[in-house]
Amino acid sequence: MSVLEVYIFVLAAFVGYMVISKVPALLHTPLMAATNAIAGISLVGSLIAAGAAQNRVATIIGFVAVVAATSNIVGGFLLTDRMLKMFRRDEKTPASQAK
Amino acid sequence: MSVLEVYIFVLAAFVGYMVISKVPALLHTPLMAATNAIAGISLVGSLIAAGAAQNRVATIIGFVAVVAATSNIVGGFLLTDRMLKMFRRDEKTPASQAK
Amino acid sequence: MRISVPTETAPREQRVALAPDSVARLIKQQKLEVVVQRGAGLRAGFRDDAYESAGATLAADAASALGGSPIVAKVQPPSPSEIAQIDTGATLISLMRPGQSADIVALLAGRNVTSLALELVPRITRAQSMDVLSSQSTVAGYKGVLIGASALGKFLPMLTTAAGNISPAKVFIIGAGVAGLQAIATARRLGGVVSAFDVRPAAREQVQSLGAAFVANELVNESAEAAGGYARAQTQDEAARTLAAIGNHIKDMDLVVTTAQIPGRAAPQLITAEMVASMRAGSVIVDLAAETGGNCALAKPGETIQMHDVTIIAPLNVPSTVAFHASQMFGRNIVELLKHLVKDGQAQLDAADEITGAMMMTHDGKVVR
Amino acid sequence: MRISVPTETAPREQRVALAPDSVARLIKQQKLEVVVQRGAGLRAGFRDDAYESAGATLAADAASALGGSPIVAKVQPPSPSEIAQIDTGATLISLMRPGQSADIVALLAGRNVTSLALELVPRITRAQSMDVLSSQSTVAGYKGVLIGASALGKFLPMLTTAAGNISPAKVFIIGAGVAGLQAIATARRLGGVVSAFDVRPAAREQVQSLGAAFVANELVNESAEAAGGYARAQTQDEAARTLAAIGNHIKDMDLVVTTAQIPGRAAPQLITAEMVASMRAGSVIVDLAAETGGNCALAKPGETIQMHDVTIIAPLNVPSTVAFHASQMFGRNIVELLKHLVKDGQAQLDAADEITGAMMMTHDGKVVR
Amino acid sequence: MRDTFIQASYVIASILFILGLRMLTRPDKARTGMQLAAVGMLFAVIGTLFNPTIVDFRWIIGGLVLGVVIGYPMGMRVPMTAMPQRIALSLTLSALAATLVGIAEYYTEIAAGSPPSHMKMAALNFEIMLGSITVAGTIVAAGKLQEWIASRPVTFKGQNLVNGVVFLGVVTLFAYTVVDPSQSWAFYTMIGASLVFGVMLVMPIGGADMPVVVALLNSYSGLASCATGFAIGNVILLISGSLDGASGLILSILMSKAMNRSFTNVLFGAFGSQTSTAGAKTAEGLTVRSVGVEDAAIQLAYAQLVIVIPGYGMAVAQAQHAVRELAEMIEKRGGEVKFAVHPVAGRMPGHMNVLLAEANIPYDKLFDMDEVNSDFDRADVALVIGANDVVNPAARNDPASPIFGMPILNADRAKSVIVLKRGMSAGFAGIENELFYDKRTSMLFGDAKTSLTGLINEMKNV
Amino acid sequence: MRDTFIQASYVIASILFILGLRMLTRPDKARTGMQLAAVGMLFAVIGTLFNPTIVDFRWIIGGLVLGVVIGYPMGMRVPMTAMPQRIALSLTLSALAATLVGIAEYYTEIAAGSPPSHMKMAALNFEIMLGSITVAGTIVAAGKLQEWIASRPVTFKGQNLVNGVVFLGVVTLFAYTVVDPSQSWAFYTMIGASLVFGVMLVMPIGGADMPVVVALLNSYSGLASCATGFAIGNVILLISGSLDGASGLILSILMSKAMNRSFTNVLFGAFGSQTSTAGAKTAEGLTVRSVGVEDAAIQLAYAQLVIVIPGYGMAVAQAQHAVRELAEMIEKRGGEVKFAVHPVAGRMPGHMNVLLAEANIPYDKLFDMDEVNSDFDRADVALVIGANDVVNPAARNDPASPIFGMPILNADRAKSVIVLKRGMSAGFAGIENELFYDKRTSMLFGDAKTSLTGLINEMKNV
Ligand SMILES: NC(=O)c1ccc[n+]([C@@H]2O[C@H](COP(=O)([O-])OP(=O)(O)OC[C@H]3O[C@@H](n4cnc5c(N)ncnc54)[C@H](OP(=O)(O)O)[C@@H]3O)[C@@H](O)[C@H]2O)c1
């Protein structure tokens, strides 16, 4: 693992910070849902663990991890989507007015 | 040079973008001065070139580079500072009012 | 059930007890029958045909208007002759000048007419819609300022013109009740610089809520407010300090409108002869408390006089000069009152009722107040 | 150099040619000497002492006020007797009713008095500060609405009250010149729903710039505007279409204020008897063009009449009823004019001058217009 | 070749994540943003599947399928109201995954007889510590939200002490294993300790503050994935992990702000001191819901019909001009605004008319009671500005009330009500107003003018 | 150890750069931000000096000293007005440095007989191409700004063709050297070609658009450093390079927006088609300076005394309420606001009074001509809202003018003037107004109400 990863960490964190700062409270919940769906990225690790076939134990654990992560991702995104549908009705109004 | 550098590039660029988007026009000039002072970072490269002492030519070129970059940095920051001084008088007003 | 509206006979009275819109409501919403004397509304701007199309039947003369109705609605207190024409046992709803009309009341009692005095509607939020004092004070406050502004040799608003800068007139409203507040609003609309004074502490915030300045904060005190938001009479030295305060504020006022009253008593004298003398030439005082004696010592109720180069106007029955809307509001008050009184086609004259009881002057041939 | 101000003698004239503040300016800024007749300003609200402290010397009577001054400033045209008291060779500045005052003019010429008619100040931006028509029209427009509002049996503003909802009065201003615009502004201030009409296209934008609605856009046309922003008389069919338009708009108006004038001619008749008949009972018409015959066919200049249940008021010399500020503005106009006339203590009566020339009625004993 | 493909898909994934998050902060773009993020996730997964170390796909396929089967109903069935606990639970899952991966990694290396390097161990520890804390914490949080567990703050004597000890334990074990990675027992004990600590962390926090806690734990699990990234040198984990970590943190701070509670107060106020839940209790034990300008602004921004009810308070605050501004902004966004003027609003007949006219609100926007009362049913928001008695349902329901019988504006019939007033004090009639305690009512406390100015600014950002 | 130190200082440097840039976007923080960036630079340099490949410090010291000696006067002496060209020149320097480094790198590797890898060559090429384009471009830009070179767009027949050819040349050489890095001649030719291209690029652009160009070149040189970073595997170069690249690009786009010119129009509109410079020409060939709301907003935000001059235009736009709002905002920020009402402003006596009163602007803020005219000298901004004749200096200076002799408001005595009107049309008197062409005047075109609303929003951001 190289020092470059530290830069990536710093930069990514900064991006995360800048992106989120000042969000209307209304969006807090969906945003939470979304970020946590992204947190499902741990799936990537799980896949490797489950697929590396180093040894039974690791594979089993990996398998469980995959199940957990996947269900989170799938569920999470669907849920967020449902929540955000609520804005759909109005989407155009402000959009059109925005310009 | 590793692929990680690509990430760094992407992230840094993104940060640069997010930071600058929506700046009051009044600040365009000082901001330009500042970013270009930062562009003086090429000094880093120059230093290495000038100090590596691989061969005369490289060293001379490096030397020139150092001179150029340095004068740019020094001049650049001083200049920006002078420009920005113009706001100093008012700094507190909005600040105090902000809260 | 039938309710009738005679033409007002009192001098200078242009209002009518029910405007066509009120008549329509009574007929549609309360299934009452309404009789209106011919020409009753004309001076207020309501032609007879308006009443007819509202569903009223027209009575040729006072007799046929007053007689034969269980309920009679009037603006001014009835004259003896009018009383004579009202059916015995009927109910009369009108202003009564409680306290100043013993004879009339006696006659009514004698004829066993139940009379309800509109002045006595209790000051409770629920009864506000029946409160003619409020509605008519509103008119008075508005008109009072117009009268003053017209009499004043100055502009109310500020104007910057090629012919120099006109500075806004200074308007001072004394008494910030219903009339006073309306006067403040009107004067502000016209662009005057408005200040006001009242003894009730609540009045201060109310004055400011209209964007006007309140004078002599130090003078107001809690105790000044009596039941129903009315003011009580002041003590000797309160009065003295009030006068002092008004005295040194009034000096450079251009237009002064006074509305200070105390229920059942003479209006407090708040502007002395000296104060008038101290005012600028050409300034104007409109004394809306004239009915109850006036707030200005020099005011002659019903007249407009010049003294110390100051014009002092003390108009009587101001609401009547805005007859159209005054009648409309008066009528609506009566409609609301009838809503309260008349249950399924019968007038409920319950002396114990919070509202009816409070208004009753005569009942069952007896003077009940 | 000395300039003198007599007391106005015309009936119903309460103004004075110079208010104390103007006197002060003349003395301070232009080093002139000012003589004011005793009591000249009193009816406008200016006491003699105010003049004294402004630096004027008081003249006991008209004779001593009019005589002995190279310049005399008045409001109304001089009476023959007054003319007799003015020094020969002196200059008289006042309103002159050009065209209607041949006799007076003759007398002035006879006495070799140079007379400048204030009505004739040219309509150029530079001369605006000397333009008494503008300043006095401003007063008229403001007061006209007050008169109308006071005569109206309705509220101008909308009010939502416990006694029902008062809908705002509809106000219609005809002629959107200086007076008309001021009337619009005043009526809007009072909360009326204001519409206006004028023939000059420029007027439309100006009306809207005051937040009022403009009626019958289709009627206005470029050609309607003559030099100096005045209107010219209309052609036969223009007039016809104008009447039609006004006719169907006026029906449901509560208050109508007319200010339409055409310089040097009788005011256009814009409200016919039928229109009046078509209006609601109780509505009010204020005809500010009364001086030049009135815009309403039924108007009787100087009188208030009732017809078809409509009140028609045709007041004369309205500015005089706001004497204080009217005089102040009038005075400032005169000051500005004198600034233009008097150079280093000498009155420059240059017939070729764009402004002076335009105003001159008599000069060197001749009638120059 | 294959490697470049993986990297490429990772790069794309991270960019999509960033853009997605960015859009998620704009109500009108949010949904698209979310979908971008989802696509990003797809790229990440596909990219990963090409990872050379993956040799056996059977378990993977199985896991994915099973995951989808479980995840789908979770996403579709859950009622909107159960949202927070649902989020908490799915967070448990991702944290669990992260933890397990860490364990697997550690186990494998130990099993292979080559204990991980110190550096790597540190990373692994972080991953596992944060992971387990999150797992435990989120379960408790979900419990409290679902009220399986007492939602009120659970505290006991010497709590701080116990917490301190546990925390110390975790830290020591952490350090120890880094120094000597071969000590499996210490490693597994640390997991246990972390779990306990997670419970400890959340237990003493009140149910009302749970959302904040969940957001914070979210950021923990983000950092966990980040650590995984370091450990197994996987960039996409690294990036999205840190993205998550940062955004989660900010989000939790923002949320506590929005609940006007200080962040530290939510977390550490938790320890020992009983924390109060947002919302003031009243005599009758009813609670009012107070909102911040942001929320109110959003409500107004997306409302189709807003009915403004001005009262004496508007006059006192002289807020008429601000009201006009706000109304104009709502209309600019396509909403409709009506002004409902009650006959006795204010302190004089026509009080409201005078002020609204002054603010140049056209007459045709003013409606009196009879005209407007029927519209409330279809109003999305009734905006009550310093009015009180005139919207007091007691006039309808409570014969004992002094104002019984007075007709009132049916604010309580609107889909939602926002009330601007300074405090809970009564109006002219001097009586309580149950409308303020209605569950559809949110109170925006403060001087009407100030609040309105606030709303106006917020509207700009929405 | 030493390496970690270097890396640490680099990490710190990059963070400082980012934070610095961020602050630079807030007027009140800008200066601090700039200083942060400077400190960051220091870290970067110091960190670099520890680089093991650096063995000989003599030349470095010399270079640094000389650089400071040259840089200091450049920074302190230049008059503010010469700012743009100065920036252009210093940009030349940093680009030059980047280019030289690239050359040195290449030379060394060739000299050492080991031509660089394809990858590295690509990086080097980028570095050098962008570098030289910038060098050439900035020199031309500076020339135009200083007007050594015709500041008007220089165009000639067949320009597009020539440009095309040159560009093609550059690309080909680029590709060729990447394929065979050992071809020095191609490498050096490419440099030449790039320089030419740089000149070509800027020549046809008008002087007024130079700032945009400089900003763009700035982003090029940023990318150049970035490429260097790739080439010699130096992270700080990489990060600050890409930061610069991105921000420079955005900045140039923003700037062209602010000059209400489309970005592409500035750049490619350049080729062939004559581009017009911002600002409309008038009969007398005087030019007016039109500004965007952002600039105007800033001016107002930091003014101590603003005198508002309302005219008929304000009435036509019915902008009185917006005016009040703006005034309140200026006061909130500590500025003072006076309203100067000219006797004949509008179309009727007291026209302005009526409207300002309606908007509830207190009487004591209104001043008539005589009261206020003396204040203009100390006014930072005279804000002329739809007024024209009443601020027309012709009334003072030009005896021929129909309004000569009319007293006017001394707007032209204020430190700066902002005029809100829809276009250049005349007022009531129908005459030109030289005030609009004064160099201290900026015109904010558009309906007064719209412009004011714009200003109000901007003020919020400032
Ligand atoms: N219209 C009339 O003719 C008339 C005449 C006399 C009496 N009344 C009576 O007055 C009442 C009118 O009802 P209403 O609803 O208009 O007023 P209200 O019932 O008196 O309530 C006004 C509310 O405004 C709030 N408030 C005061 N200042 C404020 C500020 N600066 N910012 C925000 N909120 C503020 C107060 O609560 P906080 O203190 O908690 O902020 C108060 O609860 C009726 O009871 C009516 O009977 C009317």
Ligand SMILES: NC(=O)c1ccc[n+]([C@@H]2O[C@H](COP(=O)([O-])OP(=O)(O)OC[C@H]3O[C@@H](n4cnc5c(N)ncnc54)[C@H](OP(=O)(O)O)[C@@H]3O)[C@@H](O)[C@H]2O)c1
């Ligand atoms: N006050 C009086 O009693 C009176 C009476 C009669 C005549 N006047 C004359 O009127 C003039 C008054 O001077 P002023 O400076 O107030 O006005 P002005 O000189 O007439 O100029 C008004 C300016 O406002 C601009 N404008 C118009 N509509 C606009 C809108 N919607 N938004 C922004 N700008 C708008 C116009 O330029 P654009 O079209 O380019 O926008 C115009 O140049 C004087 O010449 C005076 O003599 C006054």
Ligand SMILES: NC(=O)c1ccc[n+]([C@@H]2O[C@H](COP(=O)([O-])OP(=O)(O)OC[C@H]3O[C@@H](n4cnc5c(N)ncnc54)[C@H](O)[C@@H]3O)[C@@H](O)[C@H]2O)c1
């Ligand atoms: N139903 C209701 O709730 C209701 C209805 C109408 C009015 N009110 C309230 O009742 C109050 C008074 O109403 P009103 O106008 O009919 O009263 P009013 O006409 O009897 O008196 C007018 C005003 O004069 C004031 N005043 C008395 N003595 C004074 C003195 N010495 N100096 C100065 N001012 C003096 C009084 O305080 C009052 O404000 C008002 O506050 C009004 O809001 C309530």
Ligand SMILES: NC(=O)c1ccc[n+]([C@@H]2O[C@H](COP(=O)([O-])OP(=O)(O)OC[C@H]3O[C@@H](n4cnc5c(N)ncnc54)[C@H](O)[C@@H]3O)[C@@H](O)[C@H]2O)c1
């Ligand atoms: N110095 C100056 O620049 C200056 C000074 C004062 C007024 N003015 C301009 O001159 C114009 C007229 O001023 P005024 O008010 O003294 O004019 P006025 O008093 O002579 O006439 C009043 C109004 O009646 C209107 N009118 C005439 N015939 C009409 C008809 N048939 N129907 C409807 N309306 C009719 C006229 O257009 C005018 O607007 C105004 O626009 C004013 O702005 C300019």
